Amino acid sequence: MSTGSFENWAGTITEIGPVYPFVGTEVIWVVLGIAFWIGWHIIQGKRETKEWEEDLKKFGGKQLPGEEYYDH
Secondary structure, eight states: OOOOSOSOOOSOHHHHOOOSSSTTOHHHHHHHHHHHHHHHHHHHHHHHHHHHHHHHHHTTTOOOTTOOOOOO
16 A cells, blocks of 8 residues: 655645555545445334333333333
8 A cells, every 4th residue: 555655754734645555535435324324223223112012012011110111
């Protein structure tokens, strides 16, 4: 991996230029990260709902004290 064609690190950043790989793909990575984050929350919510409904069936639909009963 090359960080540019220069011999001396001393200088201003505008002279050196970017020193990280995949320059120009930042927007794509942000969009992919946000899509992954939203997708994870959707999948996790579905899994937790399924587990919650299984637990309600297993324990006869009884709630813990102070909780509202959620029936849909």
